[in-house]
Amino acid sequence: MDKILLFVKLLSFNVIVLDILLCFIYDNRQQMLASCPVGTFRIGSMHSCHQMLDCSDYKDMTPVMFLSRGLVKNIHLVKWNDNYLVVSNVSDKQYLSDFHHNLQMLKQLSQNALIVQLIGWCNNDMLFTEYHPNGDANNLPHIIVKNSIHHNMTSITLNLCVNYVKILDYLHNSPIGTRVMCDSNTLQKTLSQYLLTDELTLVLNDLDALPQVISRHKGVKCGPRQLFGTFVAPEQLWNRSDQLFSNDKMREYDHRTDIWKIPDVCQWFLKTSTHLDYQSKLLWVLSHLKDIHSQCKSIDPNLRPTANDVLNHKNDSKMHQKLN
Structure with a gap:
């Protein structure tokens, strides 16, 4: 049986069982790698x-x-x-x-x-x-329709959001220093960096642009070109409106630019399905995440939570009990 179809059958379990299953998937993958x-x-x-x-x-x-x-x-x-x-x-x-x-x-x-x-x-x-045949995270809507996934959609999409933040937390605390996801200047570009496994979890695939931040000594710049839009963090934008852009004069920034993008990425995952049974739980989850997402969008990067702070909030047992 196709692995993803087998996983879809398992979606009929309640949310707590599903959470345990997803934890097992990562643990099993980690054990295979470590073996x-x-x-x-x-x-x-x-x-x-x-x-x-x-x-x-x-x-x-x-x-x-x-x-x-x-x-x-x-x-x-x-x-x-x-x-x-x-x-x-x-x-x-x-x-x-x-x-x-x-x-x-x-x-x-x-x-x-x-x-x-x-x-x-x-x-x-x-x-x-x-090889992961589902391709990158941009393909999620197609996969949901193709496999007629409706059961526990809120938990599935919330777990994808948690996977995303977990990867950021790992990069920000990696064994080779604090790393910034620079290939993330738009929502679609960000999603393209992650692959969807057969079990509908994420793995980071594209590591072309992971510069290192050295706290209080060295920040980063994500490329030499001027960035635009509201998806990137405010500190990534050219702030001298009276002057032409100059990369030499552009300020450096750090991994907290990744935190700014969390609400947009997570809301994209959560809003992927339009199934009617999904909408009431979706509204509840979004309201529960409102405060932590607002903190992520603090103009001052010093006021943003860490990826681990966000992870703890999204793993809140009360929220998962509500979804059960």
């Missing part, structure tokens, strides 16, 4: 760990289809030893440093269940990762 020594991997139906793939393995991969082309990389679906993999290679040599950054971040972070699993690379301009 393989550094430099090895295990995916799909593999029963044992395999050495990281390299250039010599590429010749044994059968092309299946071209998936997408981005600014930094081309993405292809291939088959290797009866397993589907994703192969990414540099789309333009001028973005080689971004590609190398992505590979370096994957090497250091992909042993965590919240990050897409790296399973090899070749010549530092090609990398191999696990």
Whole structure:
């Protein structure tokens, strides 16, 4: 049976059972990752760990289809030893440093269940990762319609919101320092950075732009171009209206720009379904989240909560009991 269809059948359980199930999914994924020594991997139906793939393995991969082309990389679906993999290679040599950054971040972070699993690379301009057929988070509305998901929709979408904040919390407290999700200048761009698993959880897929913040010493700038709109945090906007934009004069900022974006991303997840049975619970959840989301939208970044603060609020047992 298709994994996502099996999961849809499990949605008929109550919310508490569903929450336990989703926790188990991440724990099980983490255990699988931890079961393989550094430099090895295990995916799909593999029963044992395999050495990281390299250039010599590429010749044994059968092309299946071209998936997408981005600014930094081309993405292809291939088959290797009866397993589907994703192969990414540099789309333009001028973005080689971004590609190398992505590979370096994957090497250091992909042993965590919240990050897409790296399973090899070749010549530092090609990398191999696990395949998630549902694609990125922008596909959620299509997946809901395709699989006729209606049961416990509020809990499913709330858990996607929690997954998103959990990933931010991990990045802000990662083993390689405080990292900022810079590839997030619009809602659609932000959603495209995350893949949907068969169990409708999120994993971070695109690590091309994760600069490090060094507290009280060094902030970041998300690219050299001027940013616009209300999705990005106020401190990311050019604030000298009497002058032309200059990246040299642009102020630095930190990971609290990610916090500003949480309400927009979470509301998108929560409002994905238009099913009538879902609407009353949706309104209740949105009202429960109103205060913490208002804090996230504080103009002064110092007044915004941490990702962990938001996580604790969204994991509030009273809210989940109400949904049960």
